[in-house]
Amino acid sequence: MxxxxxxxxxxxxxxxxxxxxxxxxxxxxxxxxxxxxxNPDELFPGLAAHLKSCPACSRDHEALVRAIRQFGGDELR
Ligand SMILES: [Zn+2]
Structure with missing residues (x-):
């Protein structure tokens, strides 16, 4: 590119x-x-669009997914 x-x-x-x-x-x-x-993109199309253009939030999202998979969502609420 x-x-x-x-x-x-x-x-x-x-x-x-x-x-x-x-x-x-x-x-x-x-x-x-x-x-x-x-697939959360249908429910949150604005957020899906944002994650594509914002590396910072995209990183946060990936970290959250990892944490939820590892520890379960309950600990984050
Ligand atoms: Zn952002």
Missing amino acids: SDWDALNEFLRTDPRDIGCDLALDALPAYSEMAAAGE
């Missing part, structure tokens, strides 16, 4: 993207569904 492609990718923000603040609110429920093998 050229630098120009990377820039284009960065600038093409999905209009459904809900932003970091709302994403963090919905992330536990979203991650719990993902950890359970369900």
Whole structure:
């Protein structure tokens, strides 16, 4: 991927993207569904769009899924 492609990718923000603040609110429920093998993208399309464009929240999501799989969701509530 050229630098120009990377820039284009960065600038093409999905209009459904809900932003970091709302994403963090919905992330536990979203991650719990993902950890359970369900598809949370239909329930949280704005969050799914955000995770595609935000590496920070995407990392948080992956860490949450790992934690839920390892310890179960109860400890996080
Ligand atoms: Zn974010």
